[in-house]
Amino acid sequence: MNDVLEIGGHKFNSRFILGSGKYSLNLIESAVKDAGAEIITLAVRRANTKEKENILDYIPKNVTLLPNTSGARNADEAVRIARLARELGCGDFVKIEIMRDTKYLLPDNPETVKATEILAKEGFVVMPYMYPDLNFARDLVNAGAAAIMPLASPIGSNKGLATKEFIQILIDEIDLPVIVDAGIGRPSQACEAMEMGAAAIMANTALATAGDLPLMASAFKLAIDAGRKAYLSGLGRVLTRGASSSDPLTGFLHD
Amino acid sequence: MENQYLIDGKQLSDKALERKHELENCPSSRTDCMTYTEGMEHIESDIMDKVLSEMKEYDYSKYTAKDVLAALQHRNCSVEDFKALLSPAAEPFLEKMAQKAKLETEKHFGNTVYIFTPLYIANYCENYCIYCGFNCYNDISRMKLDYKQIEHEMSVIAKSGMEEILILTGESRSMSSLEYIGEACKLAKKYFRMVGLEVYPVNTDEYRFLHDCGADYVTVFQETYDIHRYEQLHLLGRKRIFPYRFNAQERALKGGMRGVAFSALLGLSDFRKDALATALHAYYLQRKYPQAEVSLSCPRLRPIINNEKINPLDVHERQLSQIIFAYRIFLPFAGITVSSRESENFRNGIVKIAATKVSAGVSTGIGDHESKYSGEKQVGKKGDEQFEINDTRSFSKMYSDISSEGLQPVLNDYLYL
Numbered sequence: 001m002n003d004v005l006e007i008g009g010h011k012f013n014s015r016f017i018l019g020s021g022k023y024s025l026n027l028i029e030s031a032v033k034d035a036g037a038e039i040i041t042l043a044v045r046r047a048n049t050k051e052k053e054n055i056l057d058y059i060p061k062n063v064t065l066l067p068n069t070s071g072a073r074n075a076d077e078a079v080r081i082a083r084l085a086r087e088l089g090c091g092d093f094v095k096i097e098i099m100r101d102t103k104y105l106l107p108d109n110p111e112t113v114k115a116t117e118i119l120a121k122e123g124f125v126v127m128p129y130m131y132p133d134l135n136f137a138r139d140l141v142n143a144g145a146a147a148i149m150p151l152a153s154p155i156g157s158n159k160g161l162a163t164k165e166f167i168q169i170l171i172d173e174i175d176l177p178v179i180v181d182a183g184i185g186r187p188s189q190a191c192e193a194m195e196m197g198a199a200a201i202m203a204n205t206a207l208a209t210a211g212d213l214p215l216m217a218s219a220f221k222l223a224i225d226a227g228r229k230a231y232l233s234g235l236g237r238v239l240t241r242g243a244s245s246s247d248p249l250t251g252f253l254h255d
Numbered sequence: 256m257e258n259q260y261l262i263d264g265k266q267l268s269d270k271a272l273e274r275k276h277e278l279e280n281c282p283s284s285r286t287d288c289m290t291y292t293e294g295m296e297h298i299e300s301d302i303m304d305k306v307l308s309e310m311k312e313y314d315y316s317k318y319t320a321k322d323v324l325a326a327l328q329h330r331n332c333s334v335e336d337f338k339a340l341l342s343p344a345a346e347p348f349l350e351k352m353a354q355k356a357k358l359e360t361e362k363h364f365g366n367t368v369y370i371f372t373p374l375y376i377a378n379y380c381e382n383y384c385i386y387c388g389f390n391c392y393n394d395i396s397r398m399k400l401d402y403k404q405i406e407h408e409m410s411v412i413a414k415s416g417m418e419e420i421l422i423l424t425g426e427s428r429s430m431s432s433l434e435y436i437g438e439a440c441k442l443a444k445k446y447f448r449m450v451g452l453e454v455y456p457v458n459t460d461e462y463r464f465l466h467d468c469g470a471d472y473v474t475v476f477q478e479t480y481d482i483h484r485y486e487q488l489h490l491l492g493r494k495r496i497f498p499y500r501f502n503a504q505e506r507a508l509k510g511g512m513r514g515v516a517f518s519a520l521l522g523l524s525d526f527r528k529d530a531l532a533t534a535l536h537a538y539y540l541q542r543k544y545p546q547a548e549v550s551l552s553c554p555r556l557r558p559i560i561n562n563e564k565i566n567p568l569d570v571h572e573r574q575l576s577q578i579i580f581a582y583r584i585f586l587p588f589a590g591i592t593v594s595s596r597e598s599e600n601f602r603n604g605i606v607k608i609a610a611t612k613v614s615a616g617v618s619t620g621i622g623d624h625e626s627k628y629s630g631e632k633q634v635g636k637k638g639d640e641q642f643e644i645n646d647t648r649s650f651s652k653m654y655s656d657i658s659s660e661g662l663q664p665v666l667n668d669y670l671y672l
Contacts, residue, residue: 022365
C-alpha cells in the first residue's frame with residue numbers, strides 16, 4: 001500500500017516525528033533507526049553551539065531536519081530564529097514554537113499565525129505548533145502553513161490526548177496534515193491519535209524518560225503504524241451498552 | 256550555636272575600627288534598611304508583601320507525616336504542600352521526595368545538565384556584609400581587571416570549551432561602574448553564547464542598558480528574607496536596603512532580561528523559612544511575568560579569607576537535599592543551580608535528581624584563571640576569593656563525569672534575540 005505523508009510537497013513514508021532535545025546525543029542515531037523516523041526536530045538554540053557536542057553532528061544525514069523556534073516569545077523572534085536555522089544549514093522546514101509562558105510552555109496562537117505568514121512567504125515549509133483551536137487553525141491554513149501541529153497536552157507532561165475532542169475537529173475540518181505534538185506519553189495514546197486520523201505523531205519526552213529509549217522508539221513506531229492502518233481500514237463501531245438486534249427501530253417496515 | 260562573623264583586620268585605622276565597632280554594636284548607628292536611598296528606583300509591586308506574609312505565617316512544626324505524604328501524592332504541588340515538604344516532618348521521606356523530584360526533572364529537562372562558569376572581574380565592595388569575604392572591612396587583596404585583562408581571562412575560559420559565563424563583581428558602583436560592567440558583557444559576547452550577570456542591583460533602565468550590552472540573565476541573592484536578621488548582617492552600603500534588593504529581579508525583567516535567579520544563603524537564618532521565601536519569590540514573579548525563565552540557587556555558607564570557621568550550621572547535606580527536592584516538586588519548570596560550594600560527591604548525586612545546572616572550572620578570585628587552568632604560576636597580581644570552593648573540578652572533568660553518569664552535558668541552549 002502506498003501511504004505517503006506529504007508535507008509542503010515533500011513525501012515521507014514514516015509518520016513518526018522524533019524530538020531530540022532531552023536525551024543523550026549518542027542515542028539519537030539508534031532512536032532514529034528504531035523509530036524508523038524520517039523527520040527529527042531540533043531546537044535551533046541547542047544547535048547554537050561552538051564546537052563540542054553540536055546536536056547537528058549527531059543527526060543522521062538522510063533525515064529531514066525540522067528546526068524549531070523554541071525560545072521565541074513573539075512572531076518577530078520566531079522569524080529571526082527560523083532565518084538563523086536556514087543560515088546554519090538546517091534546510092527550509094521550520095516548526096514554529098512561540099511561548100509566553102515558561103511554566104506550561106503553551107503556544108501563543110495569534111503570534112504563531114503572524115510568524116507563519118511571514119515565513120511561508122519566504123519559502124519555508126512552516127509547521128506551526130498550536131493550541132487546538134479551529135479558528136486559528138484556519139488562519140494558519142490561510143497564512144500558508146504546510147501542516148498544523150496541535151498539542152495533545154502540555155509539553156513533557158506525558159498526559160496524552162487531553163485535547164482529543166478539539167484535535168478531532170481539526171482533523172475533520174482542516175485539509176492539511178494534522179500532526180499531534182506534545183504530551184503523548186505512551187504508544188497507546190499515539191495509536192489512538194492515529195486511529196482518529198492524525199497524519200503523524202511527534203514525541204520526545206516519552207522516549208527520553210523511558211528506561212530503554214531505542215526500544216520505546218520502536219514501540220511507538222509499531223503503535224503509530226497500527227493506528228494508521230486502523231484509520232485507513234475504517235474503524236468498526238463501538239457499542240456503548242448491550243448488544244443490538246439488527247434493526248430495532250425500523251423492523252416494522254416490510255416493503 | 257552561632258557563627259562568629261566579626262573579625263578586625265590589622266590594616267584598619269583606629270578611625271575605621273571605631274566606625275566598624277559602632278556599626279556592629281550599636282544598631283542606632285545603622286541606617287533604616289527598609290528606606291530607599293538616593294537614586295534607587297521604587298517600583299510598585301506587591302510581591303514582597305506576599306512573600307513576607309507567607310513566610311511570617313509559616314509554622315513548620317505544625318506539619319505531619321500525613322501532610323507530607325499527601326503533598327507527594329498531589330498532581331500539582333500547592334504552596335501548602337510545599338510548606339509541608341520543607342518541614343521537619345518531611346525529613347524521613349527524603350527518598351520518596353527524591354523519586355518524585357527526579358520524575359519532575361526528567362519531564363521538564365530530560366537528562367540534560369547545563370554547565371557554566373563564573374568570572375569575577377572585580378572584588379571591590381562598599382558593603383559591610385559580615386559573612387562575606389569581599390566585605391569592605393575585610394583585609395584582602397583587592398583588584399579590578401582592566402578590559403584587556405577581562406578579555407584575556409575570557410579567552411582562557413573559552414578555550415576550555417565553556418559557552419556560558421556568569422560575570423560577577425563586588426558591589427561597588429564607584430569601582431565597577433555600569434559602563435565597566437556593560438563593556439565586560441560586550442566582550443563576553445565575543446567569547447560566549449550566553450552571558451549572565453551577578454552584580455549589584457540596578458534600576459530598570461540600567462538593566463535595559465546591560466541587556467543591550469549582551470546580558471540576558473540576572474542573579475541576585477537576597478541572602479536572607481528575614482528582615483530582622485538581614486539588618487544585623489548587612490551593616491553598611493546599598494545592599495543594606497532590603498526592598499531595593501528584593502525587587503531587583505522584577506526590575507531586571509522590566510528591563511528586558513529573559514531570566515532571573517533567586518537565592519537565600521543557607522545558614523544565615525532559619526533555613527526552612529528562607530527556602531520557602533526564595534521559592535515563593537520566584538513563584539509569584541513568574542505568575543506576574545509568565546514569560547520569565549526563573550531559576551534557583553541553593554548556596555550554603557562557606558569559610559572566607561580571615562574567617563575559616565564560618566559554616567552553614569544546621570543545614571547539613573540532608574537538609575540541603577530536602578530543600579532542593581522540595582524546590583523541584585514545587586517549581587518543576589525552574590532551573591536549579593548547585594555551585595562549587597558543594598562537594599563533588601554531593602553534586603554528582605544531586606544532578607541525577609533535581610539540579611539542572613552546575614559550575615565547573617571555578618575561581619572566585621580575580622585574574623587567576625590562567626594559572627588555575629594551566630597550572631602555571633600566577634604572573635602579576637591577583638585578587639582574593641569571595642569564599643572557599645569545595646568542588647574544584649575543571650570543565651573537562653565535569654563534562655566527562657556528567658557524561659559517565661548517563662546524563663547529557665549541555666553547553667548552550669540559548670540564543671540572544
